[in-house]
Structure formats: structure tokens, C-alpha cells
Amino acid sequence: MEEHDDNIQFKISDELIENVEQLIESKDDANILDLLNDYHHADIAEILEETDINNATYVIKLLDSEKTSEVLMELDEDTREKILDTLSAKEIAEEIGELDTDDAVDMISELSDDRQLLVINHIEDQEHAQHIKDLLRYDDNIAGSLMAKELVKVNENWTVTRCVKEMRAQAEEVTRVHSIYVVDDNQKLIGRLSLKDLLIASPRAHISEVYIPKVDYVYDSEDVEEVANIMQKYDLEAIPVVDKNHILLGRITIDDIVDVIREEAEKDYQLAAGITRDVEADDSIWKLTIARLPWLLIGMFGGLGAASIINSFSGAMGDYIILLSFVPLIQATAGNVGVQSSAIVVQGLANNTMDSNLFRQLFKEFTLGLVNGLAIALIALCVTHFAFGTPYKVSITIGLALIAVIVMAALIGTFIPIILDKRGIDPAVATGPFITTSNDVFGILIYFVIAKAMLGF
Missing domain, CATH: 1.25.60.10 (MgtE N-terminal domain-like)
Incomplete structure (x- = not known):
């Protein structure tokens, strides 16, 4: 062996x-x-x-x-x-x-x-x-x-002696005893029982004299993501489940919540990557195509939109055709900033750490975008002018466009996930191709509008 x-x-x-x-x-x-x-x-x-x-x-x-x-x-x-x-x-x-x-x-x-x-x-x-x-x-x-019916519960009117006897019988059907719940004669959850308090209590004492009234619980109709947030916040291994009348129905254990968190993370990751369905690597080509194609089409139409903007300005550029060389820089910067901002927002919404004040959050991202934009614009100005030999006026134009594009991308990346969340739509759909494509189009538009104003073509 x-x-x-x-x-x-x-x-x-x-x-x-x-x-x-x-x-x-x-x-x-x-x-x-x-x-x-x-x-x-x-x-x-x-x-x-x-x-x-x-x-x-x-x-x-x-x-x-x-x-x-x-x-x-x-x-x-x-x-x-x-x-x-x-x-x-x-x-x-x-x-x-x-x-x-x-x-x-x-x-x-x-x-x-x-x-x-x-x-x-x-x-x-x-x-x-x-x-x-x-x-x-x-x-x-x-x-x-998610709940399991197996649990250990005791009646508030039982004596400690009877409670121990009943617990032994119930525990045989429970894989792991995380908590002991206390109910009244109508099976309503009223509290929990500390094993320490049970051990030191008089055998003749009633459970009503030793139980702890404070107990966290969830309703059976509660969304599983909310259950996960509660168990994570209060560091619970298990949580009782009650109906609308507060009758104890079962319990949810941490292993089930870990599965929920993992599945939700996988779903959000796929949404962020532009995959609209829950798919696996070994799924059929048809199923994978259906999951990926919608976002690829959005990206294609976004690219066509950006191309049409470039085309509309190209005829008037004259001596400033060099501006086209920096289109990839504008697009890449806008896309990266937007994805960064939206990823942080989506994470904050998922963890309930997001500032509830939309304007305060937008102002924070505006400030952050402005700082990052100034730093990147300064570097880009020096590189394009001194390393590439780009005319000074064109380099300044590129720098100003980068500042504007970065601020715009940060605001879009923040605003869209928050609005989607408020409307009950998974904010993860805002990341990846959606943010990248929208920022590409707006970024190109802002770039050429600023260029036209600065260079007068």
C-alpha cells in the first residue's frame, strides 16, 4: 500500500x-x-x-x-x-x-x-x-x-439537565455543532446558548435564566450575497435562518458561504473580461462563442466609432498628421485608467466599503485623475518633444489631451458602476470591454477636439 x-x-x-x-x-x-x-x-x-x-x-x-x-x-x-x-x-x-x-x-x-x-x-x-x-x-x-436543517436547538423552558440530554440526541445528526440556538414554545428564535454558561449553571436552572438574547440571524428570503457580507462582517462560522415569523428553520455554515463567494468572484471576473455567461474552459465552442461574442461586437462598434472620429478630423489636419501617431497612447491610457477606477469601485461595492456619497467619490477620483494626468502628461511632453522631436506645440497638445482623457476616464470608471449598482445591475459588467470601449471613443474625441482648438486646423 x-x-x-x-x-x-x-x-x-x-x-x-x-x-x-x-x-x-x-x-x-x-x-x-x-x-x-x-x-x-x-x-x-x-x-x-x-x-x-x-x-x-x-x-x-x-x-x-x-x-x-x-x-x-x-x-x-x-x-x-x-x-x-x-x-x-x-x-x-x-x-x-x-x-x-x-x-x-x-x-x-x-x-x-x-x-x-x-x-x-x-x-x-x-x-x-x-x-x-x-x-x-x-x-x-x-x-x-443554502441552509441545512441539521442544528442543535433547545427550548427556553427546559432545565439544564434536560437540555444536555436533548443536545446529545440532536448532536448525533449534526456533523459539526457551531452554535446552540434557543427557541420558545412556538419555535421562534430568541437567542443562543453559551456552552460555558451551560456547564457552570445549576442542573435545575432553566435555559431562560442562562441563554444570551443577542443572536445574529438572516431571513430565508435574504439574498445570498447579503448573507455572505453579514457572516464576513461578524466573522461567523454559522448563522441561523428564520422565516418572516421569526421561526427557526435551519442554519447556514461557512463552507456554503465560501462557495458563494468563489462563484460570485468567478462571475465578476468573467463579466469584467467581457464574458456574459457562466462558462468553463471545457465548454463547447458554441457556448463559449455565445458568452464572448456580444462584448466583442461592442468593442468592434466602439472601434468603428473611434475610426470615424479620426477620419472626420484627418482631412483637416494638414501639417499636424503626426497627431495620428499618438492615438494608441490616448486609447491605451484612457482604457487603463477607466478599468483601474471601475475595478476599485466594484471591489468597494462588493465589500461594502464604498463611500455612499456619489459626489464625494467622484471628486476624489477627479482629484486622483488630475494628479495622475499631470504626472503622465509631463513625462509624455518631455519624451515626445526631446526624444521624438515632436514640435513643442504638438507636445503640449498631447499633454493637455492626456490630462483631460485621464480625468474623463476616471470619472466614467467611477460613475457607471455606481449607477448600475443603484439600479440593481451587477456593476462588474461596467469593467473590461465596456469601460475600455467607451473611454476609447470619448478619449479620441477629446484628443482631437483639444488638438483642433490648440493647433487651429
């Missing part, structure tokens, strides 16, 4: 994959189990990702249900979907029965509606099945879709 040290980070190797595949081919089940027994379920998932779907399915069916369910949740969504297609409804139900309700819902939601019903009907634990049905009713991107 390959040695595995828990203190050494797992590293996959060709030798390991080859070993696993050979054992599968020879159907040496005992040695397969012996080999994989010491590996974490995330490591096993990584191994299965590197082999073909038939081998992965073989291993999944070989492992016990408890470990299999954990491995399945670690697999890439596409790989998991392919494996689930090879399993019967009863086999899937066995795996789902080992999962917490939030993970169970994540897995079962990948199935068709008809197959979901078949799987749920095969789940032996009826309460678990009902919880899954309840959670499946929630739309994506709200708190209810």
Missing part, C-alpha cells in the same frame, strides 16, 4: 493514477479499498477526476455510502452529473441519506424533476426526505437554498 502521511499535503501523481486504474482493471477490490482508505475524501475525488468515468463509477460503487457521499460532493459538477447518470435512484438515495440536507439538495437538484421524485421516494429516513423537499422549493441565490 502506498504510504500516506496525514501531515504531508496530498499530491496526485501519474504513478498513483496508474496504480488505481490497474487495480480497477483487475477488479482487486480489497487493495483498492486498502489504498484509498487513508486518503481524505477530497483527495479521492481528485484521483477520480484524473481517470475515466467508468473507473470513477466503479470506485464510487465500491466505497461505503458515507465516504461515497462525501467524495461525490467534492467532484466537479460535470463529473458528478455523469456518475449520477450511471446510478439507480435507490443508489443515489443511499448516498443522499448520508449527507446533510444542504449538500443533499445540492446533489439532487442536478437531477431531472422526475428523477428527483424517484430518489426522494427511495430515501428511508422520511424526515430527511421531507427536509429535502422543503429546501428544494427555495429559489437559487436566497438564504433558504
Whole structure:
């Protein structure tokens, strides 16, 4: 058996994959189990990702249900979907029965509606099945879709002795106990319980005498991004979820929020790069084309607009045709400044660190743009005049245009994301091609307007 040290980070190797595949081919089940027994379920998932779907399915069916369910949740969504297609409804139900309700819902939601019903009907634990049905009713991107039903809750009227007994029974169904929640007789959340306070309290004392009334919570209809912000702000590992009547429904744990943050970051990154849909590197050419083409078309029309502006001024330039040589400088500077400004604003909006006063933020960016513009314009003036031999008047024109373009780009890069956010549109769409293209067009227009005013052509 390959040695595995828990203190050494797992590293996959060709030798390991080859070993696993050979054992599968020879159907040496005992040695397969012996080999994989010491590996974490995330490591096993990584191994299965590197082999073909038939081998992965073989291993999944070989492992016990408890470990299999954990491995399945670690697999890439596409790989998991392919494996689930090879399993019967009863086999899937066995795996789902080992999962917490939030993970169970994540897995079962990948199935068709008809197959979901078949799987749920095969789940032996009826309460678990009902919880899954309840959670499946929630739309994506709200708190209810992330929560797990498994938690530890106690009644305010219980004695400490009964509380400990009830907690022991409930804890058997909970993978990790982050908090102990206190409810009243109507199951309304009224507070939380400190384990320290519970341990030092008299066995005959009632929970109402020792619980902490202050408890952070979210409503089941809350947006998942808002939940992520709350948990991040208050450094919470878990947060209870209540309905509009304040009845305790479940809890959301940090692992689910990390997934939300990662998915949102990926989406914003793609939007900033001009990709309008959630895509992966291994998606079809058609899907990737549909995701990228709209923004490329915007860029194309923006380029045509800039070209038409240049064309309209080119005939009147006369002796100042050299101005065309500096068009790339103007465009690159405008695009870079706009993307920088919008990226900072989008980040501030996502982290709730943005100044709520729009005019104050615009003035700040105006000042910053002016400082940067003066510095860049001075350098450009010296380089164009002394290094390139450009006429002094033309160099001054380029410098003034750079100042104006940088200030304009900074304001556009700040203003557009804020306005989009206020209108409920993801501000990430403002970065990348959108800002770059708009600043290219306006930058060229400002450049030639200033040039015409300065040089009189």
C-alpha cells in the first residue's frame, strides 16, 4: 500500500493514477479499498477526476455510502452529473441519506424533476426526505437554498439537565455543532446558548435564566450575497435562518458561504473580461462563442466609432498628421485608467466599503485623475518633444489631451458602476470591454477636439 502521511499535503501523481486504474482493471477490490482508505475524501475525488468515468463509477460503487457521499460532493459538477447518470435512484438515495440536507439538495437538484421524485421516494429516513423537499422549493441565490436543517436547538423552558440530554440526541445528526440556538414554545428564535454558561449553571436552572438574547440571524428570503457580507462582517462560522415569523428553520455554515463567494468572484471576473455567461474552459465552442461574442461586437462598434472620429478630423489636419501617431497612447491610457477606477469601485461595492456619497467619490477620483494626468502628461511632453522631436506645440497638445482623457476616464470608471449598482445591475459588467470601449471613443474625441482648438486646423 502506498504510504500516506496525514501531515504531508496530498499530491496526485501519474504513478498513483496508474496504480488505481490497474487495480480497477483487475477488479482487486480489497487493495483498492486498502489504498484509498487513508486518503481524505477530497483527495479521492481528485484521483477520480484524473481517470475515466467508468473507473470513477466503479470506485464510487465500491466505497461505503458515507465516504461515497462525501467524495461525490467534492467532484466537479460535470463529473458528478455523469456518475449520477450511471446510478439507480435507490443508489443515489443511499448516498443522499448520508449527507446533510444542504449538500443533499445540492446533489439532487442536478437531477431531472422526475428523477428527483424517484430518489426522494427511495430515501428511508422520511424526515430527511421531507427536509429535502422543503429546501428544494427555495429559489437559487436566497438564504433558504443554502441552509441545512441539521442544528442543535433547545427550548427556553427546559432545565439544564434536560437540555444536555436533548443536545446529545440532536448532536448525533449534526456533523459539526457551531452554535446552540434557543427557541420558545412556538419555535421562534430568541437567542443562543453559551456552552460555558451551560456547564457552570445549576442542573435545575432553566435555559431562560442562562441563554444570551443577542443572536445574529438572516431571513430565508435574504439574498445570498447579503448573507455572505453579514457572516464576513461578524466573522461567523454559522448563522441561523428564520422565516418572516421569526421561526427557526435551519442554519447556514461557512463552507456554503465560501462557495458563494468563489462563484460570485468567478462571475465578476468573467463579466469584467467581457464574458456574459457562466462558462468553463471545457465548454463547447458554441457556448463559449455565445458568452464572448456580444462584448466583442461592442468593442468592434466602439472601434468603428473611434475610426470615424479620426477620419472626420484627418482631412483637416494638414501639417499636424503626426497627431495620428499618438492615438494608441490616448486609447491605451484612457482604457487603463477607466478599468483601474471601475475595478476599485466594484471591489468597494462588493465589500461594502464604498463611500455612499456619489459626489464625494467622484471628486476624489477627479482629484486622483488630475494628479495622475499631470504626472503622465509631463513625462509624455518631455519624451515626445526631446526624444521624438515632436514640435513643442504638438507636445503640449498631447499633454493637455492626456490630462483631460485621464480625468474623463476616471470619472466614467467611477460613475457607471455606481449607477448600475443603484439600479440593481451587477456593476462588474461596467469593467473590461465596456469601460475600455467607451473611454476609447470619448478619449479620441477629446484628443482631437483639444488638438483642433490648440493647433487651429
